[in-house]
Structures are given as C-alpha cells and as structure tokens.
Amino acid sequence: KYGYINDLIGTVETGASKIKSGLLRFQEYNGLDQTGVLDDATRELINQPRCGVSDIDPQKENKWNRKLLTYAIGSLPEELSFDARGVETQITQAFRNGADSYRGADIQIDFMKGRHGDGNAFDGPSGVWLTQTWALTRPRRPMRSYTQLYQVAVHEIGHSLGLGHSRDKSAIMAPMYKSWISSLRLGQDDILEVQRRYGPAKESEIDSQSKNEVKYDE
Template sequence: MFHSFFFLIFLLFPPKLLLARIIPSTALEEQQHRRTIFTRFLGTGRGTEITGLSDLKKYFNRFGYLAPPRNRSESFTDQFDRRFELAVVTYQKTLGLPISGKLDSDTLNEISSPRCGVPEFPALHARATTKRFDYFTSQPMWTRGIPMTLTYAFSSQNMINSPALNDIRRVFKRAFNRWSVVIPANFTETEDYDFADVKIGFYNGDHGDGEPFDGILGVLAHAFSPEVGKLHLDAAEIWAIDFSSEKSDSAVDLESVATHEIGHLLGLAHTSVKGAVMYPSLKPRERKLELKMDDIKGIQALYGSNPNFKLTASLQSDISSSSRAVNSMVKSSMIKLMTMSIITILLLFLVM
C-alpha cells in the first residue's frame, strides 16, 4: 500500500495539474512541453524567483520530496528557497543524478520523463552507498509458503482495445516469469478476478484509488505494495508490444512497465540505478526488460533465491560494473576526506 503518510498529505493538500506534467495528446505537444520546461527553468537555483516554479514544486510534493506549505491556507510560491533547494538535492541524490542543487539539464530531463506513479518518499528510507535498491516502509512482502504461488487476473471492465487482450496476457506472462526465474515463486493467471491475488486493469483519470492518471506520457502506471495486489495502467497511453508495428513517437513499451510494476507488487520500491528495471522513469520507445543485479539482490533479500537461478554472462558483467562503481565512489570519498584533513592541518599550522 502507498504510505499512509502520503494519503494524509493527499487528502489535506490534493495536487492540481502540474506544470511538469501538463497533459500532451501528441508527440509534438510532448516535445513542445519539454522545451518549455527547459527554456523556463534551466539553470535556476536558490535565491531566484520565476513564474511557474510553484507548479514545479507540486511535482516534488507529489513524489515525496517536498512537504506542503506549513500553513494549510497558503500555496507554494515561485521562490527558489532553501526548502526547495534541499528537495532538488534529495531528488538528484535519490535518482542517481549529478548533485548540483539546481534545475540543471539532467534534473529537468528526468522531471519531464514519463514515470511510475509510486512516490519515492526518500525521507522515509535510508540508502547505503552499496545498496541502491529500496523497499516500502516496514518492508511488506507476501506471506506465503515457499515456493510461493500467486494468481493474477485482468479486469474485463477495465481493458483497452489495443493491444489485443491475448497479446497483453502474453506480455504479462513473460513479465511475471522474469521475477519467478530469480525467486522461488510461481505466478498463474486465473479467470476469477474477484479472488485473484493480483488484479490488473487499465484506467482513465480519476479511478477511485487516490492516484488519478494524467493522460499520455505522464504517470504511466502504479502498483500497490504487498499484499494489496492492485496493478493499474493508464489507458490513455499508446501501449506497444512491438515497436516495429507501432510507429508512434509516444509509444510506451507495455512489457517494460509490467515488469517494473510487478516489482512493486512484490515489495520493491524505486532504485537509484538508472539501468535497473525498478528505476522510476521510462522514455517513449524505450525497452527495459532484463532484471539487473540491483533488482535481483533486492527481491532475493525478501524472498530468497530460486534454487535453479544461475548468473548469466550479462549479470556477471553487471556485478563487475557495480563493483567498479562502488570502488570509484569509495576512492573519491577517501580523496575528499584526505583533502579536507590536509586543509585542516594547514589551517591549524597557520594559526599557530
């Protein structure tokens, strides 16, 4: 379930239309929308005031990075103040972006990208430098016997015409299988929607769960943590299974999104590893299907490893790359610490 804290904030301060996610209906409008964001906000930092920044703050509030104004009668301002700077820094750190505290190109590119609707709430989580995957608060998981068996079903009343239902079924079967390869779990489709463990459907706008969809290339989907078992996708998106047959520049890969949302259903929150399945954003016509070691380590920490799971060559390469990255971070931290120590010694020497 989304954090109860978020529901309280949502009820007290319901978000309105976000400038960072004005609803485009075509790829051209999406491109114009992105240019507007970059032109207006690029390079903005603390101490500046710019029209529209209050709407951008609503985006940060929506995904758990910025608390609402302390006074309920007040609204967000257009001032780039200290609180917003901290929110930007936290956003950059949480999503593995260069940390500048400003609305630089990397940050604005991420803000304007389609993404999952599950918020990060970084204040409720503590990431170690070598552990980039994350969980929901209190680490909920499915409490079933091992190997675990979960059933899933599709809503007959909340379905789209394209792709066809049989194609959607095949996509989700493959997506569930990716997770069952690495953990001792089986996922079986059932026709009994009411009694299925996982319920899947496509919805438009406000569909009654407090998480309204916002149209094409905004929030793509969201899923609830164990053991709620709800997976909702935005019916307004141009969902694609094969990009060779779907030519739209706004097409979104259904299998990539399904694989990501199943990770939430199983208990994983978002990661800061950009290449991982559980990273929150997915660009149009991008495919992100294969679980990375970050995804695998996170889910196996909850459920254990499938006894038949074996590392592939690509995963072994992923481990090596991650190790090099961690070693580089440790080395950089040591250099910074040594530099500060030398400066401190020199200052003490000069004082003496």
C-alpha cells in the same frame, strides 16, 4: 508526490527552502549535480515518463508471506491497439521474467485513465503512467506497444512484490521508464532485492535462463 518534499511539510522551512531541499534530494537520488535549482538536466529528468509510486521509502519491507499466489486481469484497454490475447501473453511473460527470483504474485491488473480511486490520477500520455494500476500511452506500433507493456508490467510486479524504486538507472525498478527496450533483462539490483525478501529460486523452479530475457524484432 514522490516523497522528496512530503516529510518537510510542517517544518519551519519556508516554501522556497522546501522546494530547494526537495530538488537537492531529487538530484542526489537520481545522480545529478546537486544544485538545488531547476536546471536543464533536472527539468529534463522530471519531464520523463515515470512510475507513479513514490521514490522515497514507499514500500519499506512489504512482502508476501506465502509463495502460492495468483493474478487476474480485471479490465483491458479501451482505446489502445491491444488485443486481449496480446495483453495476456505479455502479462504472463512479465510474471515469468521474475521466475529466477520468485514465482508469481496475487495481483489484479486493470487498465485505467485519469482518476481511478487511489488518490493519484494518471496524467495521460508521457506523464505518470501507473501507481500499481497499469496504464500506457497510445502505441505507435503494435509490437512496440507490447514491448512497452512488458517493461511496465515487470516494473509494477516488482512493486506488488514489495520492491521500491532503485537508484540504479539500469534496473527495471528505476522510477523513470526507458523509451523502448528490444531486449529486457532484470538488473542485478532487481534480482538482489527480490531475493533479499524471498530467497533465491530453486533450480527446479527455473526452466531456462531465457526467462530472464525477451527479445522483439521491430
């Protein structure tokens, strides 16, 4: 599902050998000891909430060929404690977060659950959260829920701009989500990957450096 075993299908490797090869690739990608077995460290990482997009070459060099882009929120959460204005504010801020690198994206944003038409069903709370259609677990507190929405939105906007996952654990585009971030910043790897596709933003396009950081009090 995440690319570690897919390209081994149809090879002469046995099932057990393919699993070992997939584990070795997963461990190497994520900076773990390459044991080829499902040890405690590997199991812990596999069980972390993560993005549903494949880690191995999912996007290649996709990018938009124009700079005037739009987005729309197609549906809102039905069961979570979000209000429409709060969702809109966080999504808008997530787009602004990337202003130092590139402005906007032509995206439809939907909150869905389970099977949603792209062949990759969401697992539910603490499982696979998104595959460029955005979903969140039930928040414990409204402020934290908005913060988590903001983190997830920035990550998915990165995919919509053509970015794949990053091996840098501090990057927004790392496949595993951070549990909660009080101060969210684009990592250097995130910025470089966006600028490699679209070039750096002009100074006139950036209101202030604070667009790259948002802080929340609990």
